[in-house]
Amino acid sequence: MQETHISLAHGNGGRYMRELIDELFARHLANEFLDTTVDAARIVLDSGYDPFVTTDGFTVKPLEFPGGNIGSLAVHGTINDLSVAGAVPRYLTLNAFIEEGLEVAQLERIVSSIGVAAREANVLVVAGDTKVVARGEGGGLYLATTGVGLRDTRVDLGMHRIQAGDAILVSGAIGDHGTAVLLAREQFGLRGEVKSDSTSVFTIAQALLKAGGLHFMRDPTRGGLASVANEIVAVSGHGVRLHEPSVPIQAPVRSVCEMLGYDPYYLACEGRLLAVVEAGRAASALSAMRATAGGEASAIIGRIEGAQRHVVLETELGGERILEELEDDPLPRIC
């Protein structure tokens, strides 16, 4: 395409739209299943597995941040939802809502990142759609992705399997993504020392499945670790007790949060996995996680309790703090 910026004509169903789709999107996302001339894409799903679907919207601001951009984030977010369900991600569909005036070069960097992240995760983008909205009716670019994956029919994971006494593990430091996005926003005037943790957790999830004793996995994105813990309490009916000194938090994340008044327990991660594992298998699960690339900083951070219905954080000083369910918005458009 010749144009340097997206115009409304790129959304009208005519030549400009065809060029945008063929010369930008399809070029970076090409695979044997992607055909821009069909209404629906045929996919192949091996028999003997349970198919899983998941979907996510992405509105992060700024569109590019240290450690990733909205494109890599969308791929990671979607394959992570399949991964923590115990499935192997196979196919993605992609929707792009593009604001008039977006620089084509920036769009191309983002779509290129989608292609790279998809290839790294061994998933194929098989269908897509683009819409252009007028200046002032969008945030540059919003993405929506749907993922299809396959899970071994013998796997049973979920909130229903969580029991009192289970150990809670996390695959790395929390709050990196939220902090990186925060720092990337110009109005704070701070330089970004922290990179987003945006990445695939698929390898870690598979290692946990093999290690055994696994009851539940989740990626703590919007609302962070505290929100996942509160959801466990709300759905499973068990309490959650976290041991603050064991929770990995990077020093710069800690100091940025102190400076700006944020609580790292509520900040999004986009490449971390929280696992609930049978107590007797916690040590071997931890070893399995630490043996994966990206899981080296994994830690046992707490346990499931039967006696109470809160998320309790045992502080370094021996006190206790309740991590309440989030009421106000700490950081809009973070994912």
Place this chain on the structure above:
Amino acid sequence: MQETHISLAHGNGGRYMRELIDELFARHLANEFLDTTVDAARIVLDSGYDPFVTTDGFTVKPLEFPGGNIGSLAVHGTINDLSVAGAVPRYLTLNAFIEEGLEVAQLERIVSSIGVAAREANVLVVAGDTKVVARGEGGGLYLATTGVGLRDTRVDLGMHRIQAGDAILVSGAIGDHGTAVLLAREQFGLRGEVKSDSTSVFTIAQALLKAGGLHFMRDPTRGGLASVANEIVAVSGHGVRLHEPSVPIQAPVRSVCEMLGYDPYYLACEGRLLAVVEAGRAASALSAMRATAGGEASAIIGRIEGAQRHVVLETELGGERILEELEDDPLPRIC
């Protein structure tokens, strides 16, 4: 939920978001596969069929218009893409990008319409995500839907099957949706006499599959009939000749287009189906279409030609007009 308008807190991963999802979305879309506490939904796909996926974004303005709203439009658009591929729609995923300040009552009307349209089409919404963007960064509500369907493995449809001499049929009047949306925009100061044609074309598509001789189907949405015809020319390498007096166009659509300078051949339909059928089977295909509810006004409107590489419209006065590929945007945010 207690609130009358959407706030940023409805997007933060905490209590407000949970209430929005559980009390508004899940209430209207409830089915045995939808579980708001999981990351990915297990679906069941009967063996012996080819799975198909499709995805679409929706940005129509205004959000509600005579004959439908962005919610029913999203369901119809997605199941129609599966239907014209010859598949039976089974599952949907739904993404909602909601602008801060949207009236909750309006959102509820729209989500309710999604539920009604899905039930009518016998599809289940199995996964969803909501994001809230700040005032001035959205158009009220954008939706993205992905559909999963199943097709008989023996079906072979597509541009590759189109041959010179094939008949072109359409299932009803063209341009109704585009015109209805146009009239619903206040700035034109015209009353809406035209209703959107937004509906499912599944029954018509299945009737055509049974009738035999079917080579290709498409729903002429963005860019209208002229854009589908131009895509046939570009991809199949054959010409398209349309017979203007045979193309069904409602009188009010025609007069609105004349008044405002739009060409109905480029205006979106959201419930029409264009079919390319073997010449000898055109009459029986037409009968099959006319026998369906919603297909009563079906017509044979033209034929595929080998000799030229354009879309030619034979006018009522015996002249010829080339329907060029769309260059400029006739009507943004129409779907």
